[in-house]
Amino acid sequence: xSSRRSDAIQYLRLTPAQLEQALSVHAxxxxxxxxxxxxxxxxxxxxxxxFDGRRLSDIDLTGAxxxxxxxxxxxxxxxxxxxxxLSGCDLRRARLDRADLRGARLAGSNLGGAILxxxxxxxxxxxxxxxxxxxxxxxxxxxxxxxxxxxxxxxxFSNCSLRGARLRGANLKNANFTDAxxxxxxxxxxxxxxxxxxxxxITGVDIDRLGLPSMVFAGCVTDPSPEAxxxxxxxxxxxxxxxxxxxxDGKAGRPPRxxxxxxxxxxxxxxxxxxxxxxxxxxxxxxxxxxxxxxxGASFDEADLRGADFSGCDLRGASFRNAKLAHARFKGANIExxxxxxxxxxxxxxxxxxxxxxGLVAAxxxxxxxxxx
Numbered sequence: 001x002s003s004r005r006s007d008a009i010q011y012l013r014l015t016p017a018q019l020e021q022a023l024s025v026h027a028x029x030x031x032x033x034x035x036x037x038x039x040x041x042x043x044x045x046x047x048x049x050x051f052d053g054r055r056l057s058d059i060d061l062t063g064a065x066x067x068x069x070x071x072x073x074x075x076x077x078x079x080x081x082x083x084x085x086l087s088g089c090d091l092r093r094a095r096l097d098r099a100d101l102r103g104a105r106l107a108g109s110n111l112g113g114a115i116l117x118x119x120x121x122x123x124x125x126x127x128x129x130x131x132x133x134x135x136x137x138x139x140x141x142x143x144x145x146x147x148x149x150x151x152x153x154x155x156x157f158s159n160c161s162l163r164g165a166r167l168r169g170a171n172l173k174n175a176n177f178t179d180a181x182x183x184x185x186x187x188x189x190x191x192x193x194x195x196x197x198x199x200x201x202i203t204g205v206d207i208d209r210l211g212l213p214s215m216v217f218a219g220c221v222t223d224p225s226p227e228a229x230x231x232x233x234x235x236x237x238x239x240x241x242x243x244x245x246x247x248x249d250g251k252a253g254r255p256p257r258x259x260x261x262x263x264x265x266x267x268x269x270x271x272x273x274x275x276x277x278x279x280x281x282x283x284x285x286x287x288x289x290x291x292x293x294x295x296x297g298a299s300f301d302e303a304d305l306r307g308a309d310f311s312g313c314d315l316r317g318a319s320f321r322n323a324k325l326a327h328a329r330f331k332g333a334n335i336e337x338x339x340x341x342x343x344x345x346x347x348x349x350x351x352x353x354x355x356x357x358x359g360l361v362a363a364x365x366x367x368x369x370x371x372x373x
Contacts, residue, residue: 011043011065019046026059057095067105093357106155113326113356115161122168159356161307161327179324179354181306183287199324201286201306221286221304228262235266239273246274246294255297258283296338297346317346320353327357 014022022041044064052070057077061084070090077095083103093113101121158178166186174194184204192212201221207214235258244253255277262284263270270285272292279299287307294314301321311331317338337345350360 011045012041013045016049019049023051023054023056027055030055030057108155110156111160112156112158113160114157115327115357116165117161118164118166119162120166121170122166123170159326159354161357163307179306179326181286181327203286221284224262224264229265231261232266235261235263236269239269239275242276242278243274246276255279263288315348317348319349321349322352323350323354325350325353325355325358325360330358330360 026041039060039062041064042060042062044061044066046064046066046069048068049066050070051074052072054071054074056071056079057075058079059076060080062080062082064081064084066089067085068088069086071094072090073093074091075095076099077097078099079096080100081104082100084101085105086109087105087107089106089109091109091111091114094111094115096114096116096119098118099116099120101116101119103123104121155172156176157180158176159180160177161181162177162185163181163183164185165182167190168186169189170187171191172187172195173191175192175196177195177197177200179199180197181201182203182205183201185202187205187210190210192210195212195216197217197220199219199221200217202217203221203223207217238256238258241253242256245255246253256275256279258278258280260282261280263280264284264286267288270293271289273290274294275298276294277297278295280303281299281301283300283303285300285303285305285308288305289309290313291309291311292313293310295310295318296314296316298315298318300323301319302323303320304324305320305328306324306326308325308328310333311329313330313333315330315333315335318335335348337347340346
């Protein structure tokens with residue numbers, strides 16, 4: 001490993017072999033083995049490096065120059081990327097929960113399907129003291145602190161999970177938030193001119209304080225309406241009918257019919273429920289818990305299920321055609337074919353569904369379609 005000194009900072013340059021060794025050391029640290037001192041990769045200079053699928057949680061890459069690198073599917077939870085240069089990086093499906101991204105440069109980066117829940121993306125400046133009382137802004141990653149260059153901060157957040165992310169004061173001019181989950185996101189003082197929000201989830205966000213025309217948020221998912229709240233009893237009755245239909249072997253009740261309804265006001269009613277044959281086409285069930293439910297043969301075609309939890313569900317023969325499923329969880333779910341009374345099989349379908357962050361594979365072939373996360 002070699003380094004050079006610049007502006008009172010030791011910038012670290014590694015060969016590909018040395019970088020691989022350093023990442024192995026970090027992996028050992030994550031596995032409980034003793035590694036190098038904390039922060040040993042600060043100010044790393046490795047533009048264009050491959051980090052796809054890497055376990056990099058808790059890594060300290062403060063001030064690192066990583067422009068053009070690829071982090072597809074990488075685990076960067078709680079990573080320190082303070083004032084790092086991530087411009088032009090491919091961060092699709094990366095985990096950045098609680099990451100420190102203050103002052104990080106993300107110009108031209110792709111965060112489609114990434115998770116940045118509770119990430120800190122406030123502005124910051126990387127400085128060093130050359131003499132008492134004299135602070136100087138440093139180069140490299142510190143360039144991210146210059147928020148005056150509007151063209152340098154166009155970032156793609158499409159289909160990202162940004163729940164609870166802190167973007168206070170961030171320069172997000174022309175940013176793409178299409179279909180992103182901004183639930184509870186702090187955008188106080190952010191510069192959002194020209195930003196796109198088509199299909200974004202903006203629950204828990206005071207959009208009146210963002211200084212943008214209301215038309216910008218047309219088509220966004222907002223908090224449940226009073227009309228949706230008033231349908232809770234109807235939803236409850238449908239679920240009772242479904243329970244009776246299963247427990248009486250079809251002698252009473254019928255499969256629940258919840259098409260086109262906003263199910264969020266009744267969010268606590270669905271986990272571990274008997275809902276065989278449920279029809280919830282076009283329903284809104286963002287972030288809802290279905291864990292442990294019996295949903296064989298259910299239809300969620302064109303439903304909005306972003307962030308929903310289907311862990312441990314019986315989803316044999318269920319249909320999710322053209323559904324929004326970004327960051328939904330399917331751990332332990334049964335998505336094998338459903339055997340029909342005539343001996344035929346009905347395959348679980350994800351045709352046309354958005355599967356970013358789920359670990360599922362699109363319905364390209366039956367054997368791949370049936371995999372669970």
